[in-house]
Each structure stands twice: as C-alpha cells, then as structure tokens.
Amino acid sequence: VLLVxxxxxxxxxxxxxxxxxxxxxxxxxxxxxxxxxxxxxxxRPIKAAxxxxxSSAFDDxxxxxxxxMMMKDGNKVLAREIMMQTLENIKKKQVEKYHKxxxxxxEEIECNPYAIFHQALENCKPVxxxxxxxxxxxxxxxxxxxxxxxxxxxxxxWMITECRENKHxxxxxxxxxxxxxxxxxxxxxxxxxxxxELHKMAEANRAYAHYRWW
Amino acid sequence: xxxxxxxxxxxxxxxxxxxxxxxxxGLPWCxxxxxxxxNETCIMVRQPALEVISCLKKADYSQPALRYLFYGLxxxxxxxxxxxxxxxxxxxxxxxxxxxxxxxxxxxxxELLPSSYSSSRFDQxxxxxxxxxxxxxxxxxxxxxxxxxxxxxxxxxxxxxxxxPLGELVDQGISRVKSSSDVVGAVMKELRLQSSQxxxxxxxxxxxDGVNALWxxxxxxxxxxxxxxxxxxxxxxxxxxxxxxxxxxGAIITTLSQTGSLYTPKSAYLxxxxxxxxxxxxxxxxxxxxxxxxxxxxxxxxxxxxxxRNWLQHPQSRTEEGKKELIFLSNRNPSMxxxxxxxx
Numbered sequence: 256v257l258l259v260x261x262x263x264x265x266x267x268x269x270x271x272x273x274x275x276x277x278x279x280x281x282x283x284x285x286x287x288x289x290x291x292x293x294x295x296x297x298x299r300p301i302k303a304a305x306x307x308x309x310s311s312a313f314d315d316x317x318x319x320x321x322x323x324m325m326m327k328d329g330n331k332v333l334a335r336e337i338m339m340q341t342l343e344n345i346k347k348k349q350v351e352k353y354h355k356x357x358x359x360x361x362e363e364i365e366c367n368p369y370a371i372f373h374q375a376l377e378n379c380k381p382v383x384x385x386x387x388x389x390x391x392x393x394x395x396x397x398x399x400x401x402x403x404x405x406x407x408x409x410x411x412x413w414m415i416t417e418c419r420e421n422k423h424x425x426x427x428x429x430x431x432x433x434x435x436x437x438x439x440x441x442x443x444x445x446x447x448x449x450x451x452e453l454h455k456m457a458e459a460n461r462a463y464a465h466y467r468w469w
Numbered sequence: 470x471x472x473x474x475x476x477x478x479x480x481x482x483x484x485x486x487x488x489x490x491x492x493x494x495g496l497p498w499c500x501x502x503x504x505x506x507x508n509e510t511c512i513m514v515r516q517p518a519l520e521v522i523s524c525l526k527k528a529d530y531s532q533p534a535l536r537y538l539f540y541g542l543x544x545x546x547x548x549x550x551x552x553x554x555x556x557x558x559x560x561x562x563x564x565x566x567x568x569x570x571x572x573x574x575x576x577x578x579x580e581l582l583p584s585s586y587s588s589s590r591f592d593q594x595x596x597x598x599x600x601x602x603x604x605x606x607x608x609x610x611x612x613x614x615x616x617x618x619x620x621x622x623x624x625x626x627x628x629x630x631x632x633x634p635l636g637e638l639v640d641q642g643i644s645r646v647k648s649s650s651d652v653v654g655a656v657m658k659e660l661r662l663q664s665s666q667x668x669x670x671x672x673x674x675x676x677x678d679g680v681n682a683l684w685x686x687x688x689x690x691x692x693x694x695x696x697x698x699x700x701x702x703x704x705x706x707x708x709x710x711x712x713x714x715x716x717x718x719g720a721i722i723t724t725l726s727q728t729g730s731l732y733t734p735k736s737a738y739l740x741x742x743x744x745x746x747x748x749x750x751x752x753x754x755x756x757x758x759x760x761x762x763x764x765x766x767x768x769x770x771x772x773x774x775x776x777x778r779n780w781l782q783h784p785q786s787r788t789e790e791g792k793k794e795l796i797f798l799s800n801r802n803p804s805m806x807x808x809x810x811x812x813x
Contacts, residue, residue, distance in 0.1 A: 312786075342812040
C-alpha cells in the first residue's frame with residue numbers, strides 16, 4: 256500500500272499533530288478540553304501527514320506555502336532548490352554588506368534571510384481589495400476588507416508573477432527573487448508599487464463602498 | 470604554518486596577498502564564494518594535512534620524491550587539505566606546480582590541435598595557456614632565478630637558447646598559443662632535471678587535484694568521432710612523466726576526485742577503484758592519507774566559526790536542537806554542512 260495522502264477524507268478523520276512540544280507535556284498541565292482531545296485521538300483515525308510537513312525546528316508554514324505556489328508541474332524539488340538558493344543569495348549579499356560596513360552601521364543591517372522574507376511579505380500585503388459587484392446592470396469595483404489568508408496569497412502571487420515576467424530573460428529565478436525581496440524589504444520595487452496602485456484604486460472607488468452588503 | 474597536533478580543529482587565516490598569488494583559480498568554487506562573503510580565507514587545521522606536513526618537514530630530499538595521496542568520501546575535505554599543504558610549501562619558499570583539476574584537461578575540450586612535436590599526440594592550447602598564466606602568477610621569484618639548460622626550437626624562426634631564464638619560456642608559451650602545450654612540457658622537464666641536481670637551492674612541490682583523470686578515459690573525440698586516450702594528450706603525457714619517481718628534491722601531493730571523474734560509479738572512493746590498474750601501478754609506492762568526515766571537536770569548531778562570522782542566521786539553528794539536527798542531516802560531512810548552513 257503506497258502511503259499517499261488523499262485530499263478528500265471522511266470528516267471523521269483528525270489532523271496529525273507534528274510538533275514535539277505537544278507530546279512532551281505531562282498529564283497535570285492539561286486542561287479538561289485538552290484531555291478530551293487526547294482521548295479522542297487515541298480512538299479516531301488520523302489523516303496521513305503530507306510529505307512537506309516536518310517536525311524539525313527549521314519548519315516554516317509561510318515558506319512552505321510560498322514554495323508550493325512557486326512549484327510548476329509538481330516539481331517540488333526544483334521549487335525548494337530555488338527557494339534555498341534565494342535565501343542563500345540574500346544572506347550572502349547582506350553578510351557582505353555587514354562585513355564591509357563601518358562599526359556604527361553594523362547593527363542596522365539585517366542579515367537573517369527569514370526575517371527579510373517575512374518583512375518583505377508584510378510590506379507587500381494589501382490592506383483592502385476590490386471586488387466586482389453587480390448593481391443595476393453595471394459592474395462596479397467595490398473596495399472590501401480582505402482576510403489574512405487572502406492578503407498573504409496576493410502578496411505571494413504578485414511577487415512570483417513579477418519575478419517571472421518583468422525581469423531580464425537571462426537572469427536566474429533565485430537572482431530575480433532575491434533582488435525583489437530585498438527591494439520589498441526597503442519598501443521600493445515593482446510589487447510595492449502594485450500594492451500602492453491597488454490602494455489608490457480602492458480610495459478612488461470609495462464612494463461605492465456601501466454597495467457591499469456583508 | 471608551524472602547526473602541530475595541539476591546533477587540530479582551529480581555523481587559521483590565509484593572508485590575502487598569498488591567496489591571490491598562490492590560487493589564481495585553484496580553490497573550489499564554493500570556497501571562493503565563501504571567501505568573498507566573509508572577506509577572508511580561513512582553512513581548518515585537520516589531521517590528514519598535519520600528517521603530510523610533518524612528513525614533508527622530516528623527509529630526506531636527496532632521495533626520490535615521495536608521493537602522498539589524499540582519498541576519502543565525497544565532500545570530506547580533500548581539496549582543502551591539498552590547499553593547506555600547498556600553502557605550507559609556499560610559505561617555506563618552495564616552487565609550487567599546482568594543477569587545480571586534472572579532469573578539466575580531459576573533458577570539454579573546445580580546441581584540439583595535432584601536436585607539432587610528435588605526430589600521434591594532441592595539443593590543448595586553451596588549457597595550457599591558462600595553466601601557464603597561473604604558474605607565472607604563483608612562482609614569480611623563481612622565473613628569473615632558474616635558467617634553461619637546453620635549446621628549444623618552436624618554429625623555423627623562433628628558438629629559446631640554453632641559459633635563458635624560465636620567465637622567457639613561460640612568456641613564449643603565453644604569447645604563442647599554438648605551441649603552449651609543448652612549452653608546458655619543456656617547463657616540466659627543466660624543473661624536473663634541475664631539482665634533482667644536488668646543487669639546486671629550491672625544492673619543487675607538485676600538487677595535482679583529481680589525479681585519477683590522468684589514467685582514466687576521456688570524453689574528447691577526434692574529427693572522425695573515435696575516442697582519444699588520455700595518453701595521447703601532450704599535457705597528460707608530460708604530467709605523467711612528472712608523477713614518476715625518477716627525480717628528487719621535492720614532493721608530489723595528489724588528491725583523488727570522484728566528482729569530476731568520467732565513467733566511474735558514484736560510490737567509488739578508494740584509490741584502487743578510482744585509479745584503475747594502470748594508474749595504481751604507476752603511482753604504486755605512495756603514502757595514502759585518508760580524509761574522514763568531521764570529528765565532534767571539528768564540527769563544534771566549524772559551527773562556532775559560522776556563528777562567529779554571522780553566517781548561521783536562523784534563530785532555531787543557534788539552539789541545542791538545531792545543532793543536533795544539523796549533525797543528523799549532514800552526517801558531519803563538510804560539504805553537506807556548508808550547503809545546509811547556506812540557507813539556514
């Protein structure tokens with residue numbers, strides 16, 4: 256039997272718990288609900304954990320999501336390789352700058368590629384989005400609040416499409432991505448510009464905001 | 470370079486002037502990137518290199534040259550041990566003949582000329598000129614001191630007289646690209662003859678990386694698509710003459726390499742498997758030095774070095790658990806550790 260995780264499970268199945276800390280807590284620290292959950296887990300079947308989910312300390316859910324979005328034709332190996340090269344590239348550039356900087360400015364240079372990645376994504380997330388709502392035969396672009404997941408999705412999608420299309424043909428993907436991420440960290444670059452344009456459109460269509468009924 | 474057993478596991482910095490002269494492109498690609506990022510060249514002192522250095526200090530140089538061979542699993546640090554030993558020889562003032570990778574001479578050849586010296590052999594002008602340029606940068610003080618003993622005729626109008634300095638020979642090879650492989654052969658012959666004489670005031674260190682390329686097969690094909698044996702290449706032929714033990718006054722330090730080698734299985738790392746029968750017989754009385762993965766102390770020191778240079782940035786990698794994970798994932802293999810720490 257090949258261990259493959261299906262996507263449609265019976266709702267009876269429970270999610271797997273991967274983190275080591277959840278299992279090392281002794282009996283006394285648990286509240287009654289958590290005790291009930293533990294009993295439930297001994298009785299009910301559990302879904303198979305996906306391959307990309309690890310219990311290692313270096314696991315990052317946002318990073319895994321980004322790698323999945325960058326993946327083409329199911330080639331996760333290549334997508335992960337590109338991502339790792341991007342992080343290494345960012346780290347190299349920042350560490351070089353750090354070692355060549357004078358002592359006073361050394362503290363301000365951020366060398367951690369993960370911190371840069373998270374901060375750059377934060378800077379790219381739009382606050383409001385536009386939805387196409389039909390009213391009286393015409394479609395209007397109405398500004399609506401977005402959920403957190405949706406905002407994260409937009410940031411990642413813009414980043415990837417921008418790197419794939421708007422850059423010079425002969426540079427590697429990891430090079431393009433690292434340039435774009437560093438620019439987003441400094442709040443410059445095309446992705447930030449796109450976010451600002453979306454905000455301006457939303458501000459311009461502010462009058463139609465009351466067309467939203469939810 | 471006066472290292473002893475007490476310094477095992479500690480890093481030492483190579484001065485950048487030495488690096489520019491010794492290794493114009495002799496260091497492995499990843500290590501060059503690391504040097505550029507950290508703004509300094511640091512090699513760890515390890516047991517195999519220390520053994521070879523102590524042998525070099527105590528050897529008797531009137532006897533025929535001793536052959537040392539570094540072997541080990543893929544990525545366990547053979548090339549860097551070779552560089553460490555070569556740097557030691559350079560600081561002692563020896564003449565260094567460093568071939569960064571013998572596999573580059575045996576594959577991906579863009580220009581192949583029939584040799585002017587002997588009709589059955591082939592020349593490789595590009596690789597010969599790059600090697601001569603690097604040789605010139607490395608051994609500048611010796612180029613004016615050593616004189617040639619014989620007369621070499623290149624074409625009908627050009628000849629180098631006996632008694633002219635070595636620098637002229639090398640310049641001849643760099644400017645006249647067509648005869649550069651023959652110049653390489655002439656340089657090697659001169660140095661071999663001169664270092665064997667008891668009156669010579671210099672010692673020669675021949676450092677070859679990927680020595681199994683000299684006796685393996687090659688991917689170069691002739692015009693009619695028949696394969697070329699490495700023996701028929703002038704560069705390889707002359708290098709093999711150097712590897713024979715008939716000269717004295719120096720040492721031969723070599724490394725095996727599976728990564729560049731052609732038509733060998735990936736799991737082969739022992740000398741007998743990689744050199745083949747012919748190779749093993751020609752290198753036969755040699756001193757094998759095995760290069761293992763990092764010991765615990767060496768791993769600690771490498772980890773501390775990366776942390777000190779601000780290279781390990783992930784917050785989790787600085788904890789105990791992160792360290793245990795790194796040991797597990799890399800199996801203490803130096804190249805795997807470098808790749809892992811690259812993005813962590």
